[in-house]
Amino acid sequence: MPVLETRSLTKVFGGLTAVNNVDLHVDQDEIVALIGPNGAGKTTVFNAVTGVYPPSSGSVVFQGREISGFPPHKATQLGIARTFQNIRLFGEMSALENVLVGQHCRTKYTVVGAVFRGPRSRREERGAIARAEELLEYVGLSSYQDEAARNLPYGSQRRLEIARALATQPSLLFLDEPAAGMNPQESGALMDLIRQIRAGGMTIMMIEHDMKVVMGISDRVIVLDHGEKISEGTPEYVRGDPKVIEAYLGKSA
């Protein structure tokens, strides 16, 4: 059973069909890349699956459960985490606090626990802090622990978003252009990190324009163009697919 499956997923914005009848699936422990020209509808697929907006039609099945139309916090609670194409960190919070927020849905205490700091909330809080520190170390950002997120260098912000997403303890991780704006050295390091995360038992779906990254780490590539899936297969297959080449190079008039 695939971890995630969409059936005829469609998203319409006014008159624009951003995603058109897309069937895709992601299997356990796979790294799937979702590629396509600008405006192909890749981010919209992520948004429709994670509940940023409900799909116009079609279904989204996560771990055997129909989740289309679920609000985003539900999707996260169920185990889908994501990063954003335009980095969306909590800018005023420190790196550590960003990762702590990521653990929100894995901790439970609320107002009473916060005010009285009973044993349970203390235990949860201590665990959350320890884990946040571990995660920062894992992505190599320990030295920025107390720094406001918006002051971090660009590449580090992307890594922090990944740490924050991992903090939600997902079983499926969505990365929206994780290598965007990175230099070759940084994107190389990012590839190592993504491989390492997968090796720890994570299923990953990634939108990426950097072909070196796509070809380097994905098991399977899905290509979207104008909201439709036009190709799917191994990186080698997709690279040679005339339809893909046409989509990227433009249709010959």
Added chain:
Amino acid sequence: MEQNKPLGPLEPAESARPGVPTEAPEAGRFRAPLNPVAALFTGRGPEWVRYALLGGVLLVAALLPFVIQSDRWLTLFTIVLIYVVLASGLNIVVGFTGLLDLGYVAFYAIGGYYAAIIFVQVLKNGFGLDISEMWWLTWVNVLVGGGLAAVAGSLIGYPTLRLRGDYLAIMTLAFGEIIRIVANNWVGLTRGPSGVSGVPKFAIGDFVFKTNFRSYFLALALAVISLFVISRLVRSRVGRAWTAIRDDEVAAAAMGINTSRYKLLSYSCGAFFAGTMGVFFGQYLNFIHPSNFKLMESFVMLCLVVLGGMGGLVGPVVGAVIWITLQEWLRDFEFIQLHPEVRGMVMGIVLVLLMIFRPQGIIGGRRVPLYRKLRRERVSKE
């Protein structure tokens, strides 16, 4: 922690991060060097500095009535303390959660009217009971009044959840006015424009908080408790959820935060403190009148937050102390006594100047840490 093993062994991704120092960066590389005052406000720096400063402030506050014994000033200080709590409560909504609330005075009114109505209208006039015997109720009221305001907070919060910016402002503004207009017109319940008098004072048995001296200490105690509770709320999972919503609501939802629920919680918590202060106000002045809860009050409260600095714990406190004191002190000038309307103008000019030269507020938007490192030795106790 145990149930989650998606990462496998947690090894530092050292190799993956060339060029990033593993050692903590030099102090001062990212932030200005710490001085003790900054340490208090930012929560950084040695802990004892913060506690020492906090203790110092409390000591001054506690000694104040022994030094300045004039009734006029004691009344002023008590009012200042009320506004300290109001501003700090409003700051939960405005500063930490990033929601505009122009009707905050409504919750203050709900607390005040609750105390007045339960004592005078219900128990005394309705049941003919001797309310001077019911001193314990003065204390219960503080919590019940807060609770009522909190419920009202989530009720009015609910329809505003989908609104943003201007619409939210107008909606909350309207709510603030509605409560006052109801208080003015529902004569059967609130006695309308004549107000409710005869609200009993706080008391413990025969010990009545009847002097300004005693009331001041009561207000101080309530303020200290309120600030303590607020600081604990903020430095927790709850405060982090609020701040996350403020910084980026979409990302907050993606972190599994039920943003609607936490916005309502923010309204409720903010309203709670206004409600408790409303009860205090009623049982302190013994008189409640619709004109205590004018729209202008909401603006003043918002001013205190903006003036002192949003997003921190100290800003609203400083804002309230400075602003309310200034407001009263201006009354001493002969010129202003002759032309009372000038006072509002002077305050307006001060505010405009401040916003030009220090838009982040007196204290500034210095952030407080949203978590607290819990001491290790507690681990063994559990």
